[in-house]
Amino acid sequence: MSRWVLKGLQTGIVTTRYPGGEEGAPGISPGIPQDMVCSGSHAEALALRCPTAALQREKDQISVLRERCVHCYRCARGITKPIQWERGFEWARIRSDAAVFPKAFQQSLHIRVIDAGDCGACLHEVKLMNNPFYNMHRLGFFITPTPRKADILLVVGPVTDHMKRAMLKAYEAMPEPRRVMAVGACALSGGVFGPGFVTGSGVGDVLSVDLVIPGCPPPPLAILHGLLTITGRKMALQDDKPAVPGGGT
Amino acid sequence: MMKAQELADQAQSLWPLDVESCVDASSGIVELCCKREQVPHLCDWLFNHQAYLFAGLIVEENTSRWDLFYLFVGQGKGGCVRVRTSAALEERQFQSVSVPVHAADWHEREAEDLFGLVFEGHPRLGDFILHDDTWQEGVEPMRNNFDPAAALSNRQPRENACPRRIVDVPGAFVMPIGPVFSGTAESVHFQLETVGEEVLRAFPRLFFKYRGVEKRAEGCSVDQALLLAERFAGTTAFAHAFAFAMAIEQISDREVPERAQVLRIFVAELERLRSHLSTIEGICASTGLAVAANQTAILEEEALRLSGSLTGHRYLFGLVIPGGLSRDCDNQACRQSVIKARDILQRLDGIDKLLINTSSFLDRIEEVGVITQEQAHSHGLVGPVARGSGCCSDLRRLQPYGGYDTFDFETPCEVEGDGYARLRILFAEAKQSVRIMEQALERLPAGPVFLAGEAAPGVVPVGVETPRGATWHWLRMDEERKLTRYRLITPSFTNWHGFHLAAENFAFQDFPIILATFGLSVAENDR
Numbered sequence: 001m002s003r004w005v006l007k008g009l010q011t012g013i014v015t016t017r018y019p020g021g022e023e024g025a026p027g028i029s030p031g032i033p034q035d036m037v038c039s040g041s042h043a044e045a046l047a048l049r050c051p052t053a054a055l056q057r058e059k060d061q062i063s064v065l066r067e068r069c070v071h072c073y074r075c076a077r078g079i080t081k082p083i084q085w086e087r088g089f090e091w092a093r094i095r096s097d098a099a100v101f102p103k104a105f106q107q108s109l110h111i112r113v114i115d116a117g118d119c120g121a122c123l124h125e126v127k128l129m130n131n132p133f134y135n136m137h138r139l140g141f142f143i144t145p146t147p148r149k150a151d152i153l154l155v156v157g158p159v160t161d162h163m164k165r166a167m168l169k170a171y172e173a174m175p176e177p178r179r180v181m182a183v184g185a186c187a188l189s190g191g192v193f194g195p196g197f198v199t200g201s202g203v204g205d206v207l208s209v210d211l212v213i214p215g216c217p218p219p220p221l222a223i224l225h226g227l228l229t230i231t232g233r234k235m236a237l238q239d240d241k242p243a244v245p246g247g248g249t
Numbered sequence: 250m251m252k253a254q255e256l257a258d259q260a261q262s263l264w265p266l267d268v269e270s271c272v273d274a275s276s277g278i279v280e281l282c283c284k285r286e287q288v289p290h291l292c293d294w295l296f297n298h299q300a301y302l303f304a305g306l307i308v309e310e311n312t313s314r315w316d317l318f319y320l321f322v323g324q325g326k327g328g329c330v331r332v333r334t335s336a337a338l339e340e341r342q343f344q345s346v347s348v349p350v351h352a353a354d355w356h357e358r359e360a361e362d363l364f365g366l367v368f369e370g371h372p373r374l375g376d377f378i379l380h381d382d383t384w385q386e387g388v389e390p391m392r393n394n395f396d397p398a399a400a401l402s403n404r405q406p407r408e409n410a411c412p413r414r415i416v417d418v419p420g421a422f423v424m425p426i427g428p429v430f431s432g433t434a435e436s437v438h439f440q441l442e443t444v445g446e447e448v449l450r451a452f453p454r455l456f457f458k459y460r461g462v463e464k465r466a467e468g469c470s471v472d473q474a475l476l477l478a479e480r481f482a483g484t485t486a487f488a489h490a491f492a493f494a495m496a497i498e499q500i501s502d503r504e505v506p507e508r509a510q511v512l513r514i515f516v517a518e519l520e521r522l523r524s525h526l527s528t529i530e531g532i533c534a535s536t537g538l539a540v541a542a543n544q545t546a547i548l549e550e551e552a553l554r555l556s557g558s559l560t561g562h563r564y565l566f567g568l569v570i571p572g573g574l575s576r577d578c579d580n581q582a583c584r585q586s587v588i589k590a591r592d593i594l595q596r597l598d599g600i601d602k603l604l605i606n607t608s609s610f611l612d613r614i615e616e617v618g619v620i621t622q623e624q625a626h627s628h629g630l631v632g633p634v635a636r637g638s639g640c641c642s643d644l645r646r647l648q649p650y651g652g653y654d655t656f657d658f659e660t661p662c663e664v665e666g667d668g669y670a671r672l673r674i675l676f677a678e679a680k681q682s683v684r685i686m687e688q689a690l691e692r693l694p695a696g697p698v699f700l701a702g703e704a705a706p707g708v709v710p711v712g713v714e715t716p717r718g719a720t721w722h723w724l725r726m727d728e729e730r731k732l733t734r735y736r737l738i739t740p741s742f743t744n745w746h747g748f749h750l751a752a753e754n755f756a757f758q759d760f761p762i763i764l765a766t767f768g769l770s771v772a773e774n775d776r
Contacts, residue, residue, distance in 0.1 A: 121483025
C-alpha cells in the first residue's frame with residue numbers, strides 16, 4: 001500500500017489553474033464556430049452544409065446557434081473560406097437572472113446526474129470532472145447519488161421516452177431551491193437524435209431549464225464553467241443577451 | 250475450416266432439396282437460402298459442427314416479403330456465411346434458432362419486439378426494447394407502415410410491468426438497482442434476486458436509452474446517416490464511423506487513398522488505447538483503489554487530449570467520411586502522438602506492475618465473475634471479454650479490413666475467464682495498439698486523404714473490431730441513394746447478453762466489480 005502513496009506523491013499536482021488562472025492545454029476543447037460575415041451565396045452554402053441547422057443565415061451574416069452545434073466540422077473542413085472556430089470553452093449560458101443560486105450555495109453544490117439517453121460521451125466528460133486534472137471537489141462541487149440531497153439536476157441526452165419518468169421522479173424528489181442544467185447538444189435541442197418517435201428534443205420539453213452548456217460533448221471545463229456561473233462565481237451570460245453580473249468571482 | 254465454395258457445396262449435398270447455395274463473387278460471402286423450417290438445422294450445423302461464430306440476425310421488410318439473414322463468421326479462413334430465409338408479409342411465424350444457437354436469443358427478442366415477428370420455440374419473448382410500462386402492445390416501430398403519431402396517441406402502458414421472478418425459495422427477495430443509480434453510471438436497471446449474500450439471478454433490463462437509431466437511419470442520405478453511425482455510441486465513435494464509411498465504400502466501389510487508410514488504423518488504435526484506459530480506470534475505481542484509479546484517469550485524460558490535438562475532437566467525432574478523412578494529420582503530429590502514446594504505455598506498465606503486487610486488489614478480481622469458454626462460445630461473446638475466456642476471435646484477423654492484414658500484431662488470449670484475465674487482456678491489447686500505431690507511422694505514405702466519389706445502391710455487411718469487440722454494420726442503399734436498412738450489431742449488445750452469467754453465484758459486493766471488468770456501454774447496446 002505504501003508504494004501507492006509514494007506513487008501518488010511522485011506524480012505531483014496536475015490540476016488545472018482554472019478558474020483562478022488560464023487553461024490553454026492542447027486538446028481540452030473541440031472548439032465551436034463563430035459568427036461570420038461573407039457573401040450571400042457563400043453564407044447560404046455554409047448554412048446548407050450544417051446538418052443540425054446551427055448556422056443561421058441572414059443575408060450575408062452567418063450567426064451560430066451554439067446549442068445546436070454538434071462539432072461535425074462540415075463548415076470548417078472540405079470547403080473554401082471555412083468558418084473560423086474559437087478554441088475556448090466558456091460557453092455556458094443561464095436562461096434568466098433568477099437562475100443564479102443564492103450566496104449560500106457558492107462553496108458547496110450537490111449535483112444529481114441523469115443520463116437520459118446520451119451516447120456516452122457527455123456522461124464521460126461529466127465523470128472526468130472528478131479526475132485529477134479538473135478535480136471539481138476543490139471548487140465545492142459534488143456529485144451525489146441521491147436526488148434528495150441534490151441542488152441541481154444535470155441532464156445529458158435527448159430525454160428518451162423510457163427515461164422521462166425516472167428523470168421527473170428525480171426532479172420531484174429534489175428540495176427547493178433546485179435548478180436544472182442541460183449538458184450537451186442532445187439535452188439542449190435533441191442533437192442528432194431528436195425529436196423522434198422515442199426521443200424528445202431535449203430537457204426543455206419536460207422541465208424548465210436554468211443553465212445550458214452547448215457542445216457535443218462539452219469538455220469538462222465547459223461544464224465547470226457552467227457550475228461556476230450558476231453559483232455566481234463567474235460572470236453569468238444570458239442567452240443572446242449582454243452579460244449580467246453574477247455574485248463576483 | 251473449409252473455404253467458402255467447399256462449405257457451399259457441402260451444405261448443398263447435405264440438404265439437396267431444401268438449400269440453395271451460392272457464393273457472392275465480389276465479397277466472397279456464402280449465401281445459403283432455405284425454407285423457414287430448415288433454418289434451425291442449418292444454423293445448428295454451422296454453429297455447433299462447423300465452428301462458425303454467430304454474428305447476428307438481420308430482418309428486412311421488403312415490399313412483399315420478409316427477408317431474414319443469419320450472419321455467421323468463420324474462424325481461420327472460413328469467411329462469412331449468411332443463411333437466408335424469406336416469407337410472405339402476412340406470415341409472421343419463424344422457427345427460433347436460439348436453442349441450438351443461444352447467441353441468437355436477444356436478436357430474436359429484438360425482432361419480435363420491433364417487427365412483430367414470432368419465433369416458435371423461443372422460451373421468452375415480450376418486454377425487451379419497448380418497455381411495457383411505457384408502450385402499449387402491438388407497436389412495431391421497425392415496420393415500414395409504422396405510424397408514430399398513432400402509436401404515441403394511444404398510450405396504454407401496463408402499470409408496474411416488471412420482469413418475472415425466477416428464484417422461488419424462502420427468504421428470497423429482489424434487489425432493484427437503477428435506472429438512475431450511482432454517481433455517473435449509464436441508465437440501466439438491474440433486478441438482482443438474492444437470499445441475502447449471493448446474487449442468484451442477475452437480470453439487466455436495458456433499452457432505457459433506446460433512441461431508435463436504426464429506424465431514424467431509414468430514408469437518410471449518407472451524410473445524415475454518418476452522424477447517427479458516429480454518435481450513437483460516443484465512446485467508440487471512431488470505430489463505428491469507420492465501419493459505416495467502409496460499408497458505403499464497399500457498396501459504391503469507392504477507393505480510399507492509402508494515406509487515409511493508414512491514418513484510419515492509426516486513429517482506430519488510438520481510440521482502442523483510450524477506451525481500454527477508461528475500462529482499466531473503471532476496474533480500479535470499482536475496487537476502491539483510489540490512487541490507481543486516479544493514476545489511470547490521468548493517462549486517460551492525456552489520451553483524450555492527444556486525440557483532441559491530433560484530430561480536433563477529444564472523441565474523434567467528424568473525422569471519418571466515406572472516401573477518406575475530413576482532415577489530414579501531419580507526419581510531425583503523428584510522430585508526437587506515438588511518442589506520447591509510448592509514454593502513456595510506459596506509465597501504464599508501471600501501474601500494472603504495482604497492481605499485480607497489490608493483494609487487496611487481486612482478491613477482488615481473481616476468480617470473480619467467471620465466464621467459461623463454453624459459455625463465451627454459446628453466447629457468442631466478443632472482444633476482451635471473450636478473449637479472457639479462451640475465445641480468441643478478433644475481426645482484424647478473421648476478416649481483415651482496411652489493411653490490418655499487413656500489420657504485425659498479436660491478439661492476446663487468456664483462459665481463466667475471470668475478472669483478472671479480462672484485465673490482463675486490456676493491458677496486453679493496449680501494448681499491441683501502440684505497436685500498430687508505431688508501424689502505421691513508419692509506413693505513412695504522402696498524398697491526399699480524401700477521394701470524392703458517388704454512392705451506389707447495394708447491400709453489404711461490414712465487420713469492425715471496436716475496442717469492445719466485433720461490431721457488424723449491415724447497410725442497404727436504394728436507387729435514390731437513401732438508406733433503406735441500417736442494422737447495427739454492437740459488441741455491447743452481444744456481451745450484455747452474457748453478463749448475467751458472470752454476475753450470478755457471486756457475492757453482492759462483487760457485482761460492481763464484475764460490471765466494471767466487462768467494460769460495457771449502455772448507449773452502444775440501446776442504440
